[in-house]
Amino acid sequence: MDLGNDTTALLTDRYELTMLQAALRSGTAGRRAVFEVFARRLPNGRRYGVVAGTGRLLDAVEAFGFDAGTLEFLTGNGIVDEPTAEWLEKYRFSGNVWGYPEGECYFPDSPILTVEGTFAEAVLLETLVLSILNHDCAIASAASRMARAAGDRPLIEMGSRRTHEQAAVAAARAAYVAGFTTTSNLEAGRRYGVPTAGTSAHAFTLLHDSERHAFRAQLDSLGESTTLLVDTYDVERAVRTAVELAGPELGAVRIDSGDLAVVAKRVRDQLDELGATGTRIVVTGDLDEYGIAALAATPVDGYGVGTSLVTGSGAPTASLVYKLVARADGPEPDAPMRPVAKRSTGKPSRGGRKSAVRRFDGHGTACAEVVTTGEPQPGVRDRILQIPLVRDGEVVGREPLAAARERHRAVVDELPPTALQLSQGEPALPTEFVNGGPRR
Numbered sequence: 001m002d003l004g005n006d007t008t009a010l011l012t013d014r015y016e017l018t019m020l021q022a023a024l025r026s027g028t029a030g031r032r033a034v035f036e037v038f039a040r041r042l043p044n045g046r047r048y049g050v051v052a053g054t055g056r057l058l059d060a061v062e063a064f065g066f067d068a069g070t071l072e073f074l075t076g077n078g079i080v081d082e083p084t085a086e087w088l089e090k091y092r093f094s095g096n097v098w099g100y101p102e103g104e105c106y107f108p109d110s111p112i113l114t115v116e117g118t119f120a121e122a123v124l125l126e127t128l129v130l131s132i133l134n135h136d137c138a139i140a141s142a143a144s145r146m147a148r149a150a151g152d153r154p155l156i157e158m159g160s161r162r163t164h165e166q167a168a169v170a171a172a173r174a175a176y177v178a179g180f181t182t183t184s185n186l187e188a189g190r191r192y193g194v195p196t197a198g199t200s201a202h203a204f205t206l207l208h209d210s211e212r213h214a215f216r217a218q219l220d221s222l223g224e225s226t227t228l229l230v231d232t233y234d235v236e237r238a239v240r241t242a243v244e245l246a247g248p249e250l251g252a253v254r255i256d257s258g259d260l261a262v263v264a265k266r267v268r269d270q271l272d273e274l275g276a277t278g279t280r281i282v283v284t285g286d287l288d289e290y291g292i293a294a295l296a297a298t299p300v301d302g303y304g305v306g307t308s309l310v311t312g313s314g315a316p317t318a319s320l321v322y323k324l325v326a327r328a329d330g331p332e333p334d335a336p337m338r339p340v341a342k343r344s345t346g347k348p349s350r351g352g353r354k355s356a357v358r359r360f361d362g363h364g365t366a367c368a369e370v371v372t373t374g375e376p377q378p379g380v381r382d383r384i385l386q387i388p389l390v391r392d393g394e395v396v397g398r399e400p401l402a403a404a405r406e407r408h409r410a411v412v413d414e415l416p417p418t419a420l421q422l423s424q425g426e427p428a429l430p431t432e433f434v435n436g437g438p439r440r
Protein backbone atom coordinates (compact mmCIF):
# COMPACT_ATOMS: atom_id res chain seq x y z
CA MET A 1 0.00 0.00 0.00
CA ASP A 2 1.39 3.38 -1.00
CA LEU A 3 0.69 5.81 1.83
CA GLY A 4 3.21 8.40 0.68
CA ASN A 5 4.08 10.87 3.41
CA ASP A 6 0.69 10.66 5.05
CA THR A 7 0.44 9.64 8.69
CA THR A 8 -2.35 7.48 10.03
CA ALA A 9 -2.03 8.89 13.55
CA LEU A 10 -5.22 10.97 13.44
CA LEU A 11 -7.37 8.09 12.16
CA THR A 12 -8.30 7.67 15.79
CA ASP A 13 -10.63 8.79 18.55
CA ARG A 14 -9.77 11.71 20.78
CA TYR A 15 -10.06 9.68 23.95
CA GLU A 16 -7.04 7.57 23.00
CA LEU A 17 -4.93 10.72 23.40
CA THR A 18 -6.67 11.95 26.53
CA MET A 19 -6.08 8.53 28.12
CA LEU A 20 -2.43 8.76 27.12
CA GLN A 21 -2.07 12.22 28.66
CA ALA A 22 -3.66 11.12 31.93
CA ALA A 23 -1.54 7.96 32.07
CA LEU A 24 1.63 10.00 31.52
CA ARG A 25 0.65 12.21 34.45
CA SER A 26 -0.17 9.27 36.73
CA GLY A 27 3.04 7.41 35.89
CA THR A 28 1.23 4.36 34.50
CA ALA A 29 1.82 4.99 30.79
CA GLY A 30 4.98 2.87 30.75
CA ARG A 31 3.41 -0.26 32.23
CA ARG A 32 3.51 -3.26 29.95
CA ALA A 33 0.06 -4.06 28.63
CA VAL A 34 -1.62 -6.69 26.48
CA PHE A 35 -4.65 -5.86 24.33
CA GLU A 36 -6.70 -8.42 22.43
CA VAL A 37 -9.07 -8.15 19.51
CA PHE A 38 -11.99 -10.56 19.46
CA ALA A 39 -15.71 -10.82 18.73
CA ARG A 40 -18.05 -11.72 21.57
CA ARG A 41 -20.44 -13.21 19.02
CA LEU A 42 -20.86 -13.61 15.27
CA PRO A 43 -23.57 -11.74 13.36
CA ASN A 44 -26.92 -13.43 13.66
CA GLY A 45 -26.97 -16.73 11.79
CA ARG A 46 -23.34 -16.67 10.69
CA ARG A 47 -21.34 -19.87 11.13
CA TYR A 48 -17.83 -18.36 10.94
CA GLY A 49 -15.99 -15.09 10.45
CA VAL A 50 -13.05 -14.35 8.14
CA VAL A 51 -9.91 -12.44 9.13
CA ALA A 52 -9.14 -9.75 6.56
CA GLY A 53 -7.35 -6.42 6.54
CA THR A 54 -4.19 -7.65 8.23
CA GLY A 55 -1.94 -6.45 5.43
CA ARG A 56 -3.63 -3.05 5.41
CA LEU A 57 -3.25 -2.84 9.17
CA LEU A 58 0.48 -3.54 9.08
CA ASP A 59 0.94 -0.73 6.55
CA ALA A 60 -1.12 1.60 8.71
CA VAL A 61 0.83 0.80 11.89
CA GLU A 62 4.08 1.56 10.09
CA ALA A 63 2.68 4.93 9.05
CA PHE A 64 1.42 5.77 12.55
CA GLY A 65 3.51 8.72 13.70
CA PHE A 66 3.10 12.33 14.76
CA ASP A 67 4.71 14.87 12.46
CA ALA A 68 4.92 18.62 13.03
CA GLY A 69 1.60 19.40 11.38
CA THR A 70 -0.20 16.71 13.36
CA LEU A 71 1.26 17.91 16.65
CA GLU A 72 0.38 21.51 15.82
CA PHE A 73 -3.22 20.48 15.29
CA LEU A 74 -3.32 18.59 18.59
CA THR A 75 -1.77 21.31 20.71
CA GLY A 76 -3.44 24.20 18.89
CA ASN A 77 -6.87 22.71 19.58
CA GLY A 78 -6.14 21.88 23.20
CA ILE A 79 -6.36 18.14 22.65
CA VAL A 80 -3.03 17.38 24.34
CA ASP A 81 -0.66 19.39 26.49
CA GLU A 82 2.97 20.13 25.68
CA PRO A 83 4.50 17.22 27.67
CA THR A 84 2.20 14.80 25.85
CA ALA A 85 3.07 16.39 22.52
CA GLU A 86 6.77 15.94 23.27
CA TRP A 87 6.13 12.27 23.99
CA LEU A 88 4.11 11.86 20.79
CA GLU A 89 6.83 13.47 18.71
CA LYS A 90 9.07 10.48 19.44
CA TYR A 91 6.32 7.90 19.07
CA ARG A 92 6.93 4.75 17.11
CA PHE A 93 5.29 1.47 18.03
CA SER A 94 8.06 -0.74 19.40
CA GLY A 95 6.01 -3.62 20.76
CA ASN A 96 4.86 -6.98 19.44
CA VAL A 97 1.76 -8.05 17.57
CA TRP A 98 0.52 -11.58 16.99
CA GLY A 99 -2.58 -12.52 15.09
CA TYR A 100 -4.55 -15.00 13.06
CA PRO A 101 -3.11 -14.85 9.53
CA GLU A 102 -5.22 -13.16 6.89
CA GLY A 103 -7.76 -15.47 5.32
CA GLU A 104 -8.09 -17.59 8.47
CA CYS A 105 -11.54 -18.18 9.96
CA TYR A 106 -12.49 -17.10 13.46
CA PHE A 107 -15.25 -17.78 15.97
CA PRO A 108 -16.65 -16.09 19.11
CA ASP A 109 -13.82 -15.15 21.51
CA SER A 110 -11.06 -16.12 19.06
CA PRO A 111 -8.05 -13.90 19.94
CA ILE A 112 -7.57 -12.79 16.33
CA LEU A 113 -5.05 -10.08 17.27
CA THR A 114 -2.84 -9.54 20.31
CA VAL A 115 -0.97 -6.27 20.82
CA GLU A 116 1.72 -6.10 23.50
CA GLY A 117 3.77 -3.04 24.46
CA THR A 118 3.58 -0.25 26.96
CA PHE A 119 0.06 0.92 27.70
CA ALA A 120 0.88 4.25 26.08
CA GLU A 121 2.00 2.89 22.73
CA ALA A 122 -0.56 0.09 22.52
CA VAL A 123 -3.65 2.07 23.48
CA LEU A 124 -3.04 4.56 20.68
CA LEU A 125 -3.58 1.83 18.08
CA GLU A 126 -7.05 0.82 19.28
CA THR A 127 -9.22 2.83 16.91
CA LEU A 128 -7.01 2.24 13.89
CA VAL A 129 -6.96 -1.51 14.50
CA LEU A 130 -10.71 -1.74 14.96
CA SER A 131 -11.66 0.48 12.03
CA ILE A 132 -9.62 -1.61 9.60
CA LEU A 133 -10.43 -5.06 10.95
CA ASN A 134 -14.12 -4.42 11.64
CA HIS A 135 -14.67 -3.31 8.07
CA ASP A 136 -12.51 -5.82 6.24
CA CYS A 137 -13.53 -8.83 8.33
CA ALA A 138 -17.21 -7.98 7.79
CA ILE A 139 -16.75 -7.73 4.02
CA ALA A 140 -14.65 -10.90 3.79
CA SER A 141 -17.11 -12.84 5.96
CA ALA A 142 -19.97 -11.91 3.63
CA ALA A 143 -17.85 -12.53 0.54
CA SER A 144 -16.91 -16.00 1.75
CA ARG A 145 -20.56 -16.97 2.10
CA MET A 146 -21.20 -15.72 -1.43
CA ALA A 147 -18.19 -17.58 -2.80
CA ARG A 148 -19.32 -20.81 -1.17
CA ALA A 149 -22.82 -20.36 -2.58
CA ALA A 150 -21.36 -19.70 -6.04
CA GLY A 151 -19.29 -22.87 -6.04
CA ASP A 152 -16.97 -22.94 -9.06
CA ARG A 153 -18.69 -20.01 -10.75
CA PRO A 154 -16.67 -16.77 -10.69
CA LEU A 155 -17.73 -13.68 -8.76
CA ILE A 156 -17.12 -10.07 -9.78
CA GLU A 157 -16.97 -7.45 -7.02
CA MET A 158 -18.71 -4.33 -8.31
CA GLY A 159 -19.80 -2.33 -5.26
CA SER A 160 -17.65 0.80 -5.59
CA ARG A 161 -20.57 3.12 -6.23
CA ARG A 162 -22.38 1.87 -3.14
CA THR A 163 -19.85 2.86 -0.50
CA HIS A 164 -17.16 5.38 0.44
CA GLU A 165 -14.49 5.67 -2.24
CA GLN A 166 -11.70 4.34 0.00
CA ALA A 167 -13.91 1.70 1.59
CA ALA A 168 -14.55 0.45 -1.94
CA VAL A 169 -10.84 -0.27 -2.41
CA ALA A 170 -10.61 -2.11 0.91
CA ALA A 171 -13.80 -4.05 0.15
CA ALA A 172 -12.45 -5.23 -3.19
CA ARG A 173 -9.29 -6.45 -1.46
CA ALA A 174 -11.21 -8.27 1.29
CA ALA A 175 -13.58 -9.86 -1.22
CA TYR A 176 -10.64 -11.18 -3.24
CA VAL A 177 -9.15 -12.77 -0.12
CA ALA A 178 -12.47 -14.55 0.52
CA GLY A 179 -12.90 -15.96 -2.98
CA PHE A 180 -14.11 -13.30 -5.41
CA THR A 181 -12.38 -13.55 -8.77
CA THR A 182 -12.20 -9.95 -9.98
CA THR A 183 -13.20 -6.40 -9.07
CA SER A 184 -14.45 -3.45 -11.09
CA ASN A 185 -12.34 -1.11 -8.90
CA LEU A 186 -9.18 0.00 -10.66
CA GLU A 187 -7.49 1.38 -7.55
CA ALA A 188 -7.77 -2.05 -5.94
CA GLY A 189 -6.03 -3.39 -9.02
CA ARG A 190 -3.25 -0.80 -8.85
CA ARG A 191 -2.73 -0.87 -5.10
CA TYR A 192 -3.21 -4.55 -4.30
CA GLY A 193 -3.00 -6.41 -7.60
CA VAL A 194 -6.61 -7.59 -7.52
CA PRO A 195 -7.60 -8.62 -11.08
CA THR A 196 -10.01 -6.11 -12.64
CA ALA A 197 -12.93 -6.60 -15.02
CA GLY A 198 -15.63 -4.51 -16.66
CA THR A 199 -17.21 -3.75 -20.02
CA SER A 200 -20.24 -1.47 -20.34
CA ALA A 201 -23.41 -0.16 -18.69
CA HIS A 202 -26.88 0.62 -20.00
CA ALA A 203 -25.74 4.18 -20.64
CA PHE A 204 -23.43 2.96 -23.40
CA THR A 205 -26.31 1.29 -25.21
CA LEU A 206 -28.57 4.30 -24.72
CA LEU A 207 -25.86 6.58 -26.13
CA HIS A 208 -26.01 4.93 -29.54
CA ASP A 209 -28.72 5.18 -32.16
CA SER A 210 -29.51 1.51 -31.78
CA GLU A 211 -28.52 -1.51 -29.74
CA ARG A 212 -26.87 -2.92 -32.84
CA HIS A 213 -24.63 0.14 -33.13
CA ALA A 214 -23.71 -0.10 -29.45
CA PHE A 215 -22.81 -3.77 -29.70
CA ARG A 216 -20.81 -3.18 -32.87
CA ALA A 217 -18.82 -0.40 -31.21
CA GLN A 218 -18.04 -2.54 -28.16
CA LEU A 219 -17.03 -5.53 -30.25
CA ASP A 220 -14.78 -3.37 -32.42
CA SER A 221 -13.11 -1.97 -29.31
CA LEU A 222 -12.89 -5.00 -27.02
CA GLY A 223 -13.15 -7.99 -29.36
CA GLU A 224 -15.48 -10.96 -29.56
CA SER A 225 -14.54 -12.21 -26.09
CA THR A 226 -16.28 -9.23 -24.47
CA THR A 227 -19.50 -9.33 -22.43
CA LEU A 228 -22.54 -7.63 -23.98
CA LEU A 229 -25.32 -6.27 -21.76
CA VAL A 230 -28.55 -7.59 -23.24
CA ASP A 231 -31.40 -6.27 -21.09
CA THR A 232 -31.55 -2.58 -22.01
CA TYR A 233 -34.59 -3.13 -24.27
CA ASP A 234 -35.73 -6.58 -25.32
CA VAL A 235 -33.53 -9.46 -24.16
CA GLU A 236 -34.44 -11.95 -26.89
CA ARG A 237 -33.78 -9.45 -29.67
CA ALA A 238 -30.54 -8.32 -28.03
CA VAL A 239 -29.20 -11.86 -27.77
CA ARG A 240 -30.00 -12.49 -31.42
CA THR A 241 -28.25 -9.27 -32.44
CA ALA A 242 -25.24 -10.03 -30.23
CA VAL A 243 -24.65 -13.44 -31.79
CA GLU A 244 -25.31 -12.14 -35.28
CA LEU A 245 -22.57 -9.52 -34.83
CA ALA A 246 -20.03 -11.49 -32.80
CA GLY A 247 -20.72 -14.99 -34.01
CA PRO A 248 -20.53 -18.09 -31.80
CA GLU A 249 -17.27 -16.84 -30.28
CA LEU A 250 -19.06 -14.15 -28.23
CA GLY A 251 -17.56 -14.27 -24.75
CA ALA A 252 -20.59 -13.59 -22.58
CA VAL A 253 -23.88 -11.79 -22.15
CA ARG A 254 -24.92 -10.00 -18.98
CA ILE A 255 -28.43 -9.88 -17.53
CA ASP A 256 -29.10 -7.19 -14.92
CA SER A 257 -32.85 -7.28 -14.35
CA GLY A 258 -35.97 -9.40 -14.29
CA ASP A 259 -36.45 -12.86 -12.85
CA LEU A 260 -32.85 -13.93 -13.31
CA ALA A 261 -33.53 -17.65 -13.09
CA VAL A 262 -36.23 -17.54 -15.75
CA VAL A 263 -34.40 -15.12 -18.04
CA ALA A 264 -31.12 -17.03 -17.78
CA LYS A 265 -32.82 -20.27 -18.84
CA ARG A 266 -34.41 -18.58 -21.85
CA VAL A 267 -31.14 -16.92 -22.84
CA ARG A 268 -29.23 -20.20 -22.53
CA ASP A 269 -31.71 -21.96 -24.77
CA GLN A 270 -31.54 -19.16 -27.30
CA LEU A 271 -27.74 -19.03 -27.31
CA ASP A 272 -27.55 -22.77 -27.86
CA GLU A 273 -30.07 -22.60 -30.70
CA LEU A 274 -27.96 -19.88 -32.33
CA GLY A 275 -24.82 -22.00 -32.05
CA ALA A 276 -23.21 -19.88 -29.31
CA THR A 277 -22.89 -22.84 -26.97
CA GLY A 278 -19.69 -21.47 -25.43
CA THR A 279 -21.07 -18.01 -24.69
CA ARG A 280 -21.33 -17.52 -20.94
CA ILE A 281 -24.17 -15.89 -19.00
CA VAL A 282 -23.31 -13.42 -16.23
CA VAL A 283 -26.04 -12.10 -13.94
CA THR A 284 -26.04 -8.98 -11.78
CA GLY A 285 -28.63 -6.94 -9.90
CA ASP A 286 -28.86 -6.76 -6.10
CA LEU A 287 -27.52 -10.26 -5.54
CA ASP A 288 -26.51 -11.61 -2.15
CA GLU A 289 -25.53 -15.08 -0.95
CA TYR A 290 -29.18 -16.19 -0.84
CA GLY A 291 -29.86 -14.97 -4.37
CA ILE A 292 -26.70 -16.69 -5.59
CA ALA A 293 -27.68 -19.95 -3.89
CA ALA A 294 -31.13 -19.75 -5.46
CA LEU A 295 -29.50 -19.62 -8.91
CA ALA A 296 -27.34 -22.70 -8.34
CA ALA A 297 -29.44 -24.94 -10.58
CA THR A 298 -29.76 -22.39 -13.39
CA PRO A 299 -27.47 -22.07 -16.46
CA VAL A 300 -25.61 -19.09 -15.00
CA ASP A 301 -21.83 -18.92 -15.43
CA GLY A 302 -20.91 -16.01 -13.17
CA TYR A 303 -22.23 -13.37 -10.81
CA GLY A 304 -21.61 -9.69 -10.18
CA VAL A 305 -22.26 -8.46 -6.64
CA GLY A 306 -22.27 -4.88 -5.43
CA THR A 307 -24.39 -3.41 -2.65
CA SER A 308 -24.73 -6.55 -0.55
CA LEU A 309 -21.00 -7.22 -0.66
CA VAL A 310 -19.78 -3.76 0.39
CA THR A 311 -22.33 -3.57 3.21
CA GLY A 312 -21.41 -6.96 4.66
CA SER A 313 -24.70 -8.49 3.51
CA GLY A 314 -26.59 -7.13 6.48
CA ALA A 315 -23.63 -7.14 8.89
CA PRO A 316 -21.53 -4.07 7.99
CA THR A 317 -19.26 -4.50 11.00
CA ALA A 318 -17.68 -7.58 12.54
CA SER A 319 -18.33 -6.13 16.03
CA LEU A 320 -14.72 -6.72 17.06
CA VAL A 321 -13.47 -5.16 20.29
CA TYR A 322 -9.97 -4.22 21.51
CA LYS A 323 -9.71 -4.96 25.21
CA LEU A 324 -6.96 -4.73 27.81
CA VAL A 325 -6.54 -8.26 29.20
CA ALA A 326 -3.26 -7.98 31.15
CA ARG A 327 -1.01 -5.26 32.55
CA ALA A 328 2.13 -5.04 34.64
CA ASP A 329 2.09 -4.01 38.29
CA GLY A 330 4.73 -1.35 37.61
CA PRO A 331 6.82 0.28 34.89
CA GLU A 332 9.79 -2.05 35.33
CA PRO A 333 10.42 -4.41 32.37
CA ASP A 334 10.28 -7.44 34.67
CA ALA A 335 7.24 -6.33 36.68
CA PRO A 336 4.74 -9.18 37.11
CA MET A 337 1.80 -9.20 34.68
CA ARG A 338 -1.70 -9.20 36.11
CA PRO A 339 -4.80 -10.44 34.23
CA VAL A 340 -7.53 -7.80 34.04
CA ALA A 341 -11.07 -8.08 32.73
CA LYS A 342 -14.23 -6.05 32.31
CA ARG A 343 -17.16 -7.53 34.26
CA SER A 344 -20.09 -5.32 33.27
CA THR A 345 -23.37 -7.03 32.38
CA GLY A 346 -23.62 -7.98 28.74
CA LYS A 347 -20.06 -7.01 27.84
CA PRO A 348 -17.70 -9.20 29.86
CA SER A 349 -14.16 -10.09 28.85
CA ARG A 350 -11.71 -12.77 30.00
CA GLY A 351 -8.49 -11.69 31.61
CA GLY A 352 -5.02 -12.91 30.67
CA ARG A 353 -3.07 -13.07 27.46
CA LYS A 354 -4.41 -15.87 25.30
CA SER A 355 -3.36 -18.15 22.49
CA ALA A 356 -5.52 -20.37 20.33
CA VAL A 357 -5.34 -23.64 18.46
CA ARG A 358 -7.74 -25.24 16.01
CA ARG A 359 -8.50 -28.83 16.94
CA PHE A 360 -9.14 -31.48 14.27
CA ASP A 361 -10.72 -34.90 14.37
CA GLY A 362 -9.20 -38.03 12.87
CA HIS A 363 -10.61 -37.17 9.44
CA GLY A 364 -8.93 -33.77 9.27
CA THR A 365 -12.12 -31.82 9.96
CA ALA A 366 -11.97 -28.96 12.43
CA CYS A 367 -13.99 -29.67 15.56
CA ALA A 368 -13.13 -26.94 18.10
CA GLU A 369 -11.46 -23.60 18.67
CA VAL A 370 -9.39 -23.98 21.84
CA VAL A 371 -8.45 -20.71 23.54
CA THR A 372 -5.67 -21.03 26.10
CA THR A 373 -4.45 -18.62 28.74
CA GLY A 374 -0.68 -18.71 28.75
CA GLU A 375 1.51 -20.62 26.33
CA PRO A 376 -0.28 -22.87 23.84
CA GLN A 377 0.19 -26.57 24.32
CA PRO A 378 -0.99 -28.05 21.01
CA GLY A 379 -1.84 -31.68 20.65
CA VAL A 380 -1.01 -33.82 17.64
CA ARG A 381 -4.25 -32.76 15.93
CA ASP A 382 -4.03 -29.07 16.81
CA ARG A 383 -2.85 -26.15 14.70
CA ILE A 384 -1.53 -23.01 16.39
CA LEU A 385 -3.47 -20.06 15.01
CA GLN A 386 -1.55 -16.93 15.98
CA ILE A 387 1.59 -15.98 14.08
CA PRO A 388 4.04 -13.09 14.66
CA LEU A 389 3.05 -9.96 12.74
CA VAL A 390 5.21 -7.28 14.40
CA ARG A 391 8.33 -8.00 16.45
CA ASP A 392 9.95 -5.19 18.47
CA GLY A 393 8.21 -2.65 16.28
CA GLU A 394 9.27 -4.18 12.96
CA VAL A 395 6.72 -5.75 10.64
CA VAL A 396 7.53 -9.43 10.11
CA GLY A 397 4.16 -10.76 8.95
CA ARG A 398 3.74 -9.36 5.46
CA GLU A 399 2.76 -11.79 2.75
CA PRO A 400 1.38 -11.70 -0.81
CA LEU A 401 -2.37 -11.27 -1.07
CA ALA A 402 -2.49 -14.51 -3.02
CA ALA A 403 -1.24 -16.37 0.06
CA ALA A 404 -4.17 -15.10 2.13
CA ARG A 405 -6.58 -16.05 -0.64
CA GLU A 406 -5.19 -19.57 -0.88
CA ARG A 407 -5.19 -19.92 2.91
CA HIS A 408 -8.86 -19.03 3.10
CA ARG A 409 -9.76 -21.61 0.49
CA ALA A 410 -7.90 -24.29 2.43
CA VAL A 411 -9.27 -23.26 5.84
CA VAL A 412 -12.90 -23.33 4.71
CA ASP A 413 -12.37 -26.80 3.31
CA GLU A 414 -11.33 -27.92 6.81
CA LEU A 415 -14.58 -26.76 8.43
CA PRO A 416 -17.50 -29.13 9.05
CA PRO A 417 -20.28 -29.14 6.43
CA THR A 418 -22.56 -27.11 8.70
CA ALA A 419 -20.24 -24.12 8.22
CA LEU A 420 -21.48 -23.72 4.64
CA GLN A 421 -25.18 -23.62 5.50
CA LEU A 422 -26.92 -20.29 4.95
CA SER A 423 -29.76 -21.07 7.34
CA GLN A 424 -29.85 -19.81 10.92
CA GLY A 425 -27.57 -21.73 13.25
CA GLU A 426 -24.76 -21.72 15.76
CA PRO A 427 -21.08 -21.11 14.94
CA ALA A 428 -19.55 -24.05 13.08
CA LEU A 429 -17.00 -24.66 15.86
CA PRO A 430 -17.46 -24.38 19.62
CA THR A 431 -14.96 -22.25 21.52
CA GLU A 432 -13.37 -24.03 24.48
CA PHE A 433 -11.36 -22.25 27.19
CA VAL A 434 -8.50 -23.99 29.01
CA ASN A 435 -5.67 -22.84 31.27
CA GLY A 436 -2.24 -23.17 29.73
CA GLY A 437 1.29 -22.69 30.98
CA PRO A 438 2.58 -19.47 32.53
CA ARG A 439 3.46 -16.46 30.41
CA ARG A 440 5.54 -13.56 31.60
